[in-house]
Amino acid sequence: MFFASDNSGPAAPQIIDALVAENHGYASAYGNDATMQTVAENIRTAFEAPDAAVYLVATGTAANAISIATLTRPWQTVFCHEHAHVEEDECGAPEFYAGGVKLTTVGGADGKIKPELLIGEIRKTGCLGVHGVQVGTLSITNVTERGTVYSPEEVRTLTGIARNHGMHCHLDGARLANALVATGCTPAEATWKSGIDVVSLGGTKNGLIGVEGVVLFDPELAWEFELRRKRGGHLFSKHRFLSAQMKAYFEDSLWLELAGRANAAASRLAEGLAKIGTAHFVHPVEANMIFAGWSRSGHERAQSEGAQYYLWPPHQDSSDRDNDVLTARLVCNWATTDDEIDRFLELIDDQNT
Amino acid sequence: MFFASDNSGPAAPQIIDALVAENHGYASAYGNDATMQTVAENIRTAFEAPDAAVYLVATGTAANAISIATLTRPWQTVFCHEHAHVEEDECGAPEFYAGGVKLTTVGGADGKIKPELLIGEIRKTGCLGVHGVQVGTLSITNVTERGTVYSPEEVRTLTGIARNHGMHCHLDGARLANALVATGCTPAEATWKSGIDVVSLGGTKNGLIGVEGVVLFDPELAWEFELRRKRGGHLFSKHRFLSAQMKAYFEDSLWLELAGRANAAASRLAEGLAKIGTAHFVHPVEANMIFAGWSRSGHERAQSEGAQYYLWPPHQDSSDRDNDVLTARLVCNWATTDDEIDRFLELIDDQNT
Amino acid sequence: MFFASDNSGPAAPQIIDALVAENHGYASAYGNDATMQTVAENIRTAFEAPDAAVYLVATGTAANAISIATLTRPWQTVFCHEHAHVEEDECGAPEFYAGGVKLTTVGGADGKIKPELLIGEIRKTGCLGVHGVQVGTLSITNVTERGTVYSPEEVRTLTGIARNHGMHCHLDGARLANALVATGCTPAEATWKSGIDVVSLGGTKNGLIGVEGVVLFDPELAWEFELRRKRGGHLFSKHRFLSAQMKAYFEDSLWLELAGRANAAASRLAEGLAKIGTAHFVHPVEANMIFAGWSRSGHERAQSEGAQYYLWPPHQDSSDRDNDVLTARLVCNWATTDDEIDRFLELIDDQNT
Amino acid sequence: MFFASDNSGPAAPQIIDALVAENHGYASAYGNDATMQTVAENIRTAFEAPDAAVYLVATGTAANAISIATLTRPWQTVFCHEHAHVEEDECGAPEFYAGGVKLTTVGGADGKIKPELLIGEIRKTGCLGVHGVQVGTLSITNVTERGTVYSPEEVRTLTGIARNHGMHCHLDGARLANALVATGCTPAEATWKSGIDVVSLGGTKNGLIGVEGVVLFDPELAWEFELRRKRGGHLFSKHRFLSAQMKAYFEDSLWLELAGRANAAASRLAEGLAKIGTAHFVHPVEANMIFAGWSRSGHERAQSEGAQYYLWPPHQDSSDRDNDVLTARLVCNWATTDDEIDRFLELIDDQNT
Secondary structure (H helix, E strand, O other), X not given: OEOOOOOOOOOXXXXXHHHHHHOXXXXXXXXXXHHHHHHHHHHXXXXXXXXXXXXXXXXXXXXXXXXXXXXXXXXXXXXXXXXXXXXXXXXXXXXXXXOOOEEEEEOOHHHOOOHHXXXXXXXXXXXXXXXXXXXXXXXXXXXXXXXXXXXXXXHHHHHHHXXXXXXXXXXXXXXXXXXXXXXXXOHHHHOHHHOOOEEEEOOHHHOOXXXXXXXXXXXXXXXXXXXXXXXXXXXXXXXXXXXXXXXXXXXXXXXXXXXXXXXHHHHHHHHHHHOOOOOEEOXXXXXXXXXXXXXXXXXXXXXHOOOEOXXXXXXXXXXXXXXXXXXXXXXXXXXXXXXXXXXXHHHHXXXXX | OEXXXXXOXXXXXXXXXXXXXXXXXXXXXXXXXXXHHHHHHHHHHHOOOOOOEEEEEOOHHHHHHHHHHHHOOOOEEEEEEXXXXXXXXXXXXXXXXXXXXXXXXXXXXXXXOOHHHHHHHHHHHHHHHHXXXXXXXXXXXXXXXXXXXXXHHHHHHHHHHHXXXXXXXXXXXXXXXXXXHHHOOOHHHHOHHHOOOEEEEOOHHHOOOOOEEEEEOOHHHHHHHHHHHHHOOOOOOOOHHHHHHHHHHHHHHHHHHHHHHHHHHHHHHXXXXXXXXOOEEOOOOOOOEEEEEEEHHHHHHHHHOOOEOEXXXXXXXXXXXXXXXXXXXXXXXXXXXXXXXXXXXXXXXXXXX | OEOXXXXXXXXXXXXXXXXXXXXXXXXXXXXXXXXXXXXHHHHHHHOOOOOOEEEEEOOHHHHHHHHHHHHOOOOEEEEEEOOOHHHHOOOOHHHHXXXXXEEEEEOOXXXXXXXXXXXXXXXXXXXXXXXXXXXXXXXXXXXXXXXXXXXXXXHHHHHHHHHHOOOEEEEEEOOHHHHHHHHOOOHHHHXXXXXXXXXXXXXXXXXXXXXXXXXXXXXXXXXXXXXXXXXXXXXXXXXXXXXXXXXXXXXXXXXXXXXXXXXXXXXXXXXXXXOOOOOXXXXXXXXXXXXXXXXXXXXXXXXXXXXXXXXXXXXXXXXXXXXXXXXXEEXXXXXXXHHHHHHHHHHHOHHHO | OEOOOOOOOOOOHHHHHHHHHHOOOOOOOOOOOHHHHHHHHHHHHHOOOOOOEEEEEOOHHHHHHHHHXXXXXXXXXXXXXXXXXXXXXXXXXXXXXXXXXEEEEEOOHHHOOOHHHHHHHHHXXXXXXXXXXXXXXXXXEOOOOOOOOOOHHHHHHHHHHHHHOOOEEEEEEOOHHHHHHHHOXXXXXXXXXXXXXXXXXXOHHHOOOOOEEEEEOOHHHHHHHHHHHHHOOOOOOOOHHHHXXXXXXXXXXXXXXXXXXXXXXXXXXXHHHHOOOOOEEOOOOOOOEEEEEEEHHHHHHHHHOOOEOEEOOOOOOOOHHHOOEEEEEEEOOOOOOHHHHHHHHHHHOHHHO
């Protein structure tokens, strides 16, 4: 019963197999391996973007920070949701990589940027001339940090606002595969057809060992990205072992299959929760994450049986925790089983006591 | 009728005289001039801080950014009011000087940080371990950007919270002299006795040509500050011309005399505004700045006669400006005359038409 | 016949096995996995350093740059050999991570810093007070970039000079295992007993997929290192897959066994070269790298048969390449076979034509 | 007898007069003062560059560092002479402002970059692809740090090499006026007609209180420069006091008149030195600086009478100073008098004892 994060699960067997198979002889280092050629071709095909530049790094923070740095000058600001990973969970990596940029946080329910609030923040940013930081980049996250999913129309609304103000648009797609499964739209529709310039294409949370793609639809950005990647220490010598994972990830739509399993597991869990009288949902359940509350006694039973997950928000103080209903974040991944879901639901339901 | 800013007025005659008198022969460069010795002694005496390190730079942004960088590591965050100068008016200078720090803005009425909100932001900051930026420095501004003044008790409340969380405390005292006059407290009471570690000691807005002091009550910070100042290009070779201004500023309490004039001018202006039926105050008037609204027709008469000031907030859009009552920021300085105040009041009062 | 670099070969089978074995169930993310506990213990034991902090990253550039940034303030300089990896091959990563430090390069034959030259550079650095950058950190590389090996005595001479000037000392040990095999000294003798504070402990060039350790003998540096690692995007969520590799690397002295094979291969190759009349050595052969010259015709035969290696130095212009004797860098790794060495030697020897 | 530096002397009386005259009423802040308009026009006229963007800052380090940062990306390197001010005397300000660039130092006699050595360094820089820092900017200094002067032809040779490799060219003209007087060439010939893109136009060492110009011949760079200036804390609110100085500096060719006096003083001093048997010159005397050696007894007599200057190089150790002949740097400025020169020459000549 592990629902703490999708970054703690095992790698998919196809990924391990690919990695083992890659381990023979010599391969050119630093991304010049033959396998990487295939990866780039497959990703370009999947995204219907024949000119895109494709790179691999090993962490989502690296993918986000290097991408944002490539799009943003040091005196600009990056507009993102107030709960975005780049704002809350990367220890200032975007600020570091981009030479001291500011992040301007924007509100909005359920982890999604509210367009009116974005417009308001942009207007304030632009009003002081040289005295204030300048309008820079929009970064949105899909699946959001609250488990909801932007539709292509919603993405287009935000990127349209950004483009009207001269901004580039970055997508933190740490869980992009889950968003694609949830919306049924194509990779192209979710990204460049909706105004996205650069995508952090998650793999680690979805069955890889530790590989994230970066897709730059404007190949003119490629060389700067390469230099920033190298300078950040994210250019791997034995790069073929990253390539092998990402190649397998795109074979037979494995990435969507794995995400589909995670989403389905969350659906099953949500359906079960909905039937429990004391439970409520904090945000809509649209992909593989659930934010929900239920009885303190239910939490205690589950935890005593080894269930792992975070109470939410993480900065609850003890007085919050005196409540009778505690809220939690539950994350499913490709390896979550029906059995552990059902066992968990049974434990948290006070009616079973 | 110039109320746009206290940074646009003339220098006080004593300052010009001191500068002219300094211009003879040779003096050691880079702060080693004899006049600087006197400046440091006088400031240490005025602040009852015999061990303090005292430096001069030429802009408030430099004073703030270098001070904050000296107190803050790159992965930390600086807590400041959402309308602080360091947040809104310095184009990211603190982020730049401190190597990519974050600024965490805190709300509060009338330009003052609300203690409960500060506590809330600190608690959120601390909850994610290595994943989030770390608690760093508190920066408060006195006189605030909304013209109000913190009492020593209010400062102590904020610095007490900060110190409980291991933070150092910076005071942006671009208008510190005005705050001292307004509260009647001593420089020591307003600063180190209230928990402040480093002060940006304003001069430029209060009658100097372009000099700001930095007072570090912990002399262990001195060498790092010196290196950061040099590296930022703020170590002046002909430093004696900065020293001469600051020396004159502290002779016969000139700094307080000049600030007293500015505050008195604002009082006179506020008293007159209070008598105008259509006028209202947005914030309490406590030092040399007034935020007030009055009739559109009053604005038009004043502006057509050459009155200069900013409508406020600066990012009003045109629809805001269709209102019948427009709000403005009016700043007095040491050279503001009774005549221009009275003339201005006459113009904006619809009863005089 | 692959001698281009030791970073292009396969991973050792034990490493792959460990990685496969690690792939089950859930593990705490971000370095909190149980396997990492074992890794830290094993490395502390191997280095006789029970208090050392041990971390893993995935590239040597990351290990070096984060280590150097942890030891060095932005206004300081890092003394390193003029051909050090940190100077020539990391695209300015140390400058980036450490906030704009300078690197002061020091000469010396065969890739080793000459003590007298180090003293001279330190003396020049210290002579300008606040106007110049400050003495910061010493970074030495062992095995050097020219394939030679520092003895513990040589390391102590350099670190002694550094410590006399208040500097910390970093060791780029990308090939530390090869140096240990070459000198026969213990990890402790090669590092902290010789004055080293922080070690970049190479794994990738010696049979891992992509893992480097960082050993900080002063645990007070640990938290800053952790923050810098996170902020650089080098904290892996599925960290256990790094841990598994490093655990296997230290089991049964595998790291020394692999390095021993690489060194032995280079010895065999060097012995063969020494017998070829037209060949000469540019630097002494002490570990797993050879810098040697031989006839143009020998190069042509080897390359036409698929031998891969770099002509050296890499910035030779075409006129250099008109020489009859061309110099090359040949690197052996744990997987280099006697057969490919012998075949290569046969090809380059003009007597065999 | 003050020959320590041209940055320690008084301001010219015309400058003080202009500053006093500027001190009336209100002026727009932050460079929007009317006087600055005149400054920009006058400098554009003087440099025959009607489109140039012109800015003022208060220190030479700021002028250099912001200019270089505007021309250089963080992963590039700046080629400069090994004794350039940006390399030796700015505590890493270019590295700081430009986000961690490297400086590649180039040798050459008498403070001038030797073209062949520049070519060699560029070639080495370009040979490693993404692994090494990239070719960025050329920065030359005229008058050089050794008191010599580049002819326009010499400048063109260097900028031609730089431009062939895609680099922009910066001129540190802290003593540009002295170079113009020395060569008799026009500002345009010394700068853009010789391939210079951005000039740091010195004023402080030549009779101003503390003002340096920056002239960007490509106005497309202007906005970035403005943002970097602000962010560095170098945008002055009471900017008119900088403008007033620079306006007076260009009236009636005052800048050249002042530089002419300094150069003439150095000529007189050099002629006198040449007549002293024990004296020798270390570098040719071409502007207002002299590097020369003479007897220890001569030094002792001069210093005991209060003569101020630096022994050179500054990092001489005590054993160097046991020599019978000690070398020194002597700098003349606009206010150096014939009397002090003659008195000094009398003192150092052993024949007068």
